[in-house]
Amino acid sequence: MIPPPDRRRRTRVANPGDDRDVVASTLIPQPLPRWVGYGAGPSAGGGARDAAFAAGAALLSLDQIVRTQAPWLGVLRARLALKATSVAARLLRLKADAAALRDAEHLTRSGDDPGPAGRLHRLLRQFASRPTRHAGEVLPMLEAELRGAPVAAELVSLLEADLALAQKLGWTTPLLLHAGIVLEPALRPGPEGRRPRADRPDWSAVCDQVLLFAVSACHAEAVTLARRAAALAVAARRLRTRDQGRGLALVLADDAIAPWRMVGRAGLGSDRAARRFCETLASQGVLKRLTDRPTFRLYGL
Template sequence: MDATPIPRPKSLARARGIKPVGASGEPANSLIPNPLPRWIGFAASADRRDAAFAAGAALLALDQIVRSDPPWLGVLRARLTLKAASVAAKLLRQKADEAALRDAQHLTRPGDDPGPAGRLHQMLRQISSRPTRQAGDILPMMEAELRGAPVAAEFLSLLEADLVLAQKLGWGTPLLLHAGVVFDPALRHGPDGRRPRADRPDWHVVSDRALFVAISACHAQAVTLARRAENLAVAAKNLRTRDEGRGLALVLADDAVAPWRMVGRAGFGSDRAARRFCETLATQGALRLLTDRPTFRLYGL
């Protein structure tokens, strides 16, 4: 299981995802990005040329978010990866949804086997956490794990598209966008409403629209995460902890955190202190409980 590094923010305000607090006590200069304008969606529903234009406009908006490097970008990256892993499991006809993959990632002890879908998820997390120029090194491992499955070529094509996109845009780390939308009903085409496949010649018919659907979904998720991060920052201001913002940095770095894993890494002296930190924020609605297991709990933005 890979270990997500804890970011070292320049200031506590940056770790909490906010600008300096104004006189009213509310965060000044919100970091919440604006939703995509409606005209972009209208353009994407037109012909192929307009769909390409819409994809480019949406990509510009997403690129601005990525380049601003918000503190919650780690959550966005991890949830896109989780979605891609759930799609891979579905393509391979494995019974592993996002909740099961999340549990396997965060609750499996080091050295234990998380299962076939869990291993794919771990490899995808490596791809999405490595520098773009090195992320492709994981693809041969992914191909070996798929062992010649009929969907191997398709899934690898989707990952390669994301790596090419990240390289062209100069992103330091890739976002896994394409895989998460292959089952989207909006992409079905032809008289029989077939699902498009990236390894087939007819992929070009829907490729621009697929990119638009992927980017717009990612952008909408970014807007939601930014709002949640701001609410979390406001709630955390009232907590008296000795973690110096490292607890929040852990929350903002990944899809989910287990309190017992925060001990030491986030400056909490005990498992009880870490649990109290998460439970208090969850009670205030600033964190979400992502699993209802009585003994192992996961929290996230």
């Protein structure tokens, strides 16, 4: 007789009226083995087959994480989009770091222009949140936004690579893997130190190494977020805040959130309750204050 499944180990998402934690109790992904990592591949003295093999192994581990549909994957997708925008801003010579991009996204009123970097961030967030079958609709909008920029073709090519990978693996939503790592020094081997470019013919010679680096970095971030989400869920469960399950779900859905955005039928009951929820968890070290401002604070995993 086949025993019933252990329901305690399942990843579960709370419904709007569920005040229990929304994170699985024990399922935490493990780091990649040492033989799969940034140093594998041609730049470490190995061959192209070594890089391709290591990239495949890393991708298999990441694929298993993505298929769990863990609630904190929303944070992962949004942070990959933020990282990709920060790199793109540097390539476009725009003065916008991660803090400025967060402010433009979360503190700009609806209908206001967040600026060139803010608009780019919104497009990449759209790409990272749409179903894979519709994510490609963002690419023409990105081309229009970057019209005339010398790196426009490169950025579009990087997103096309992410979209093709998501389609190949059957992911419901793509991950922004490539654009956030193209400026990494480890990807500039040789005396000239040229960075790899997806819009050039020599891309095929280094694409496996770039994929290995991108997937390994994403996997490491996923392991960190899973552990933080588990600690946050334990702390949130101890609070006496009403509807803490809803508040936790909102925190795990995005890179950052302002307390006033947590108020409403899908979140906490009042602005005061939302601020108290965030501040209490931040004081316990399980939620980050992403700004130093005394007002208009942003919080995140």
